[in-house]
Amino acid sequence: MATGQRVEVDGLSKSFGDVRAVDALSFTVEPGEITAFLGPNGAGKTTTLRMLLGLIEPTDGTATIGGTPYAELPRPATVVGAALEASSFHPGRSGRDHLRVYCAVNGFADSRADDVLALVGLTDAARRPVRGYSLGMRQRLGLATALLGDPGVLVLDEPANGLDPAGIAWLRGFLKQLADEGRTMLVSSHALSEVQQIADRVVIIDNGHLVRAGRLDELATGGRVLVVTPDAERFAEVLKSSGAVVSRDSAADTLETSGLSAREVGRLAFEHRVELHALETRQDGLEQIFFSLTTAVSQQP
Numbered sequence: 001m002a003t004g005q006r007v008e009v010d011g012l013s014k015s016f017g018d019v020r021a022v023d024a025l026s027f028t029v030e031p032g033e034i035t036a037f038l039g040p041n042g043a044g045k046t047t048t049l050r051m052l053l054g055l056i057e058p059t060d061g062t063a064t065i066g067g068t069p070y071a072e073l074p075r076p077a078t079v080v081g082a083a084l085e086a087s088s089f090h091p092g093r094s095g096r097d098h099l100r101v102y103c104a105v106n107g108f109a110d111s112r113a114d115d116v117l118a119l120v121g122l123t124d125a126a127r128r129p130v131r132g133y134s135l136g137m138r139q140r141l142g143l144a145t146a147l148l149g150d151p152g153v154l155v156l157d158e159p160a161n162g163l164d165p166a167g168i169a170w171l172r173g174f175l176k177q178l179a180d181e182g183r184t185m186l187v188s189s190h191a192l193s194e195v196q197q198i199a200d201r202v203v204i205i206d207n208g209h210l211v212r213a214g215r216l217d218e219l220a221t222g223g224r225v226l227v228v229t230p231d232a233e234r235f236a237e238v239l240k241s242s243g244a245v246v247s248r249d250s251a252a253d254t255l256e257t258s259g260l261s262a263r264e265v266g267r268l269a270f271e272h273r274v275e276l277h278a279l280e281t282r283q284d285g286l287e288q289i290f291f292s293l294t295t296a297v298s299q300q301p
């Protein structure tokens with residue numbers, strides 16, 4: 001395997017006419033880690049990945065792999081493997097033949113085709129035409145194609161699309177294994193829940209802009225305190241005057257606050273002789289944080 005190299009995106013921008021698809025985007029992706037590249041539909045993820053892979057020219061800025069732009073890599077398929085779309089296979093060709101064409105183009109031994117088919121669990125379907133493959137099988141074939149040159153960097157656009165729950169579980173384990181081997185893994189998704197269990201870092205974009213980048217565990221900070229009290233109206237005022245953001249539910253006796261710890265809320269209740277029936281800390285779910293940072297619309301009620 002080629003060693004995993006650092007991916008660096010610096011001030012990257014792309015305009016399509018009036019549409020600023022990617023706007024001064026900067027982030028890095030480190031070897032040995034899975035970085036989830038997140039954003040709602042239309043955020044600019046695919047456009048960014050296409051610039052990283054030299055498929056379209058940036059309007060501004062740079063994207064490099066180990067310090068070199070993709071277009072200048074001497075043998076790119078041995079450095080970076082990419083799976084951008086699951087649909088660009090010749091329908092009449094078998095999965096195995098599809099891979100063999102890539103082997104021929106890139107100067108890899110034909111046996112690599114069988115190696116990667118086995119890796120992604122497609123050996124049994126290898127000789128069948130791709131037209132009969134499910135979307136999930138096409139995703140696996142895309143992954144196999146990306147792995148042909150045994151690259152140290154993998155760039156995967158929405159690899160979980162079309163996979164059933166068992167396929168997603170398989171994918172998670174597979175991607176983790178690839179990262180553990182020292183590869184640099186950049187995996188895009190429009191849903192945090194898909195990558196939450198495996199990502200080490202997240203890069204979140206919206207409308208072409210970076211909204212958050214960092215370790216996943218650091219993202220999961222901050223929280224809310226839930227208070228149940230028969231004196232909700234008065235206590236809400238007390239909390240607000242201490243700087244908390246307070247909302248009151250329709251049951252009227254429950255307050256949800258942020259900006260103060262449970263200890264501070266409890267102390268205020270004591271000082272103001274407010275009767276408390278419950279005091280509970282709620283850690284914000286990562287999914288909730290994602291929705292609060294982006295314009296993505298929650299599918300949850």
Ligand SMILES: Nc1ncnc2c1ncn2[C@@H]1O[C@H](COP(=O)(O)OP(=O)(O)OP(=O)(O)O)[C@@H](O)[C@H]1O
Nearest residue numbers: 016019021039040041042043044045046047048190
């Ligand atoms: N070739 C193009 N010509 C014009 N506009 C484009 C082109 N490609 C992308 N866009 C626009 O750029 C913006 C970003 O699109 P992009 O496909 O990069 O987003 P995305 O985050 O990958 O979304 P999705 O999750 O839906 O794939 C969108 O407004 C899109 O309509």
